[in-house]
Amino acid sequence: MNCLICKRPFYKKRSFLDLFKEEKGYICDLCYKRYPIKITNEFFRLENYNCLVVSIFEYEYKINYNYFIEEYQKIYKRLANLNGSDVLFFDSVDLTNDLELLNIYANLLGNNIIILTFNLRK
Numbered sequence: 001m002n003c004l005i006c007k008r009p010f011y012k013k014r015s016f017l018d019l020f021k022e023e024k025g026y027i028c029d030l031c032y033k034r035y036p037i038k039i040t041n042e043f044f045r046l047e048n049y050n051c052l053v054v055s056i057f058e059y060e061y062k063i064n065y066n067y068f069i070e071e072y073q074k075i076y077k078r079l080a081n082l083n084g085s086d087v088l089f090f091d092s093v094d095l096t097n098d099l100e101l102l103n104i105y106a107n108l109l110g111n112n113i114i115i116l117t118f119n120l121r122k
């Protein structure tokens with residue numbers, strides 16, 4: 001198969017046990033190294049509720065982040081099961097501009113919120 005990001009052909013190593021298991025990853029090891037997933041948490045207090053911003057990448061890359069949907073889903077499922085907070089997804093969060101927006105979301109939902117994002121700009 002070809003890597004969705006760099007388009008180079010690559011092969012996934014398989015063992016006897018997962019030989020017939022369907023693989024969903026379509027990104028080569030080199031691209032995983034080039035665009036490493038580094039999950040960071042930023043916690044802050046809004047007007048009436050708490051907000052946790054979980055970002056997946058440390059830097060902003062010029063790639064289609066949808067290729068990381070598998071990883072995103074795993075993180076989302078983990079967060080959704082975490083506690084009673086509402087989990088929202090934003091492509092990117094800019095703390096200097098989006099704080100008021102996050103405040104409005106939390107007040108609308110009447111709950112603490114967890115924002116899952118690819119990039120957090122500070």
Ligand SMILES: [Zn+2]
Pocket residue numbers: 003004005006007008027028029030031032
């Ligand atoms: Zn690649």
